[in-house]
Amino acid sequence: MMRTLRALLFALVAGGMLCGNALAADKLIVASDPTWPPIEFLDAQKNVVGFDPDYITAVAKEAGLSVEVRNIAWDGIFAGVGAGTYDIVASGVSITPEREKAFDFTIPYYTVHQIVVTRKADSYADFASLKGKTIGGQIGNTGIRVAEKAKSGATIKEYDDVGLAMQDLLNNRIDAVICDSPVALYYANKKEGFNDKLRIAFHTPEGESFGFVVRKGRKDLVEKLNKGIEAVRAKGIEKELLAKWLGE
């Protein structure tokens, strides 16, 4: 029993020292939940890739820091940053008042809207023009709620996933699909078989902003990252990343 405890204690201390070393070397650990392509996802080699990993790496470089992106499940991702297990969460986290009470956020680095995608030939420009038409979306998604709130008089069809709705849009069974902007842009601009047939019709004015999350009180880190974000923007790196991952 004593021996197990001692082993555990040793492991903890060793782990702490490793962590300490990582921090001492100014290498920051970034947590990311790679289940949201193209924001962050696992490539064939199971590396975390996507818009967020690239963006935070660029930001860190501009701020004179170095980072290592780790695959952390969404469940408990906030608990981990609160406890100091890692330094930054870069995982498409929307800035909300509740979260701002518990964590510090950088300035927004990306804004998502709800985007309505239609076929190339159609010219819908707002919800009113979709009156009597059919809008598809993913069941339980915010897009569905936005479409319902718009009270456009359109029928709303809820699919198991956005891909099926996009497929039905191609097949002329529905007239529009509403979803988060990265997904919409991915289908309309990038995905082969879809990008030549679909177009972005319009998006909602109000959006949700993504920010990087750090532990409450680490003002120094927030400042550094904010400067990094500004530099990434000023140098046009952001534009490159948007083009690379989101086709904007």
Next chain:
Amino acid sequence: MVPERVAKAEKKDWAFINAWSLSLFGAIAALFTLCTLWPEPYLDVLSFLPDGLFVTFEVTVLSISCAVPLGLLTGLGRISKNRAINLLASTYVEIIRGIPLLVQIFYIYYALAKFLQVSGLTSAVIAISFCYGAYMGEVFRAGIMAISKGQSEAARSLGFNRFQTMFYVILPQAWRTILPPVGNECIAMLKDTSLVSVMAMPDLMQRGRSFAAKTYLYFETYTIIALIYLIITLLLSKGVSFMETRLNYYDKRK
């Protein structure tokens, strides 16, 4: 020893307590209790569902009216002496029985959309009636085979042709064997219409799913959905057993 004047439970006194009435009145009582005691959320769930219930009925009725004739044709094809027809019917049964209904629905709605596009309702009716047509074909075949050969021999010797023999002599008798399993298939079909929600058809199940996704009230929503499915299938099964009794009229008189 039980004194004679003590009222003993007669069989007919307990007749109303059976599995069917217990389930039906239990379900209705549960639904009623939930909705009166906690109108928020249960009544909200319930009032969200009626149009979904209509779609479920629509799909069920259309599918039954396509699947029963299809099943009859398949059954006749399976006992046909014409090799080509027999082979066609048998192959249809073998293929359809080997593919899950959910896969068939995906196939007809999403996969075949590459070549021809049919609406959600049409896809649903085609998929379900093709699937159940195959199962019912086997029921029809078994029912027809169960009628003794003497019946058709007698009819033929009285000058009936093969068509008349089948429709005036064999099938009316076979119905009594066929009806209970066909009724069961219809009940199973009603439950399987819940699969059409994957085609974004706003049926009872889909209505429930979107309500739950919006409100996160998973327990409340699916409790109500389960109770409603239970109540309608119980009513349907009563309908089937009522028809059975009517068809067994001559048997009972003996």
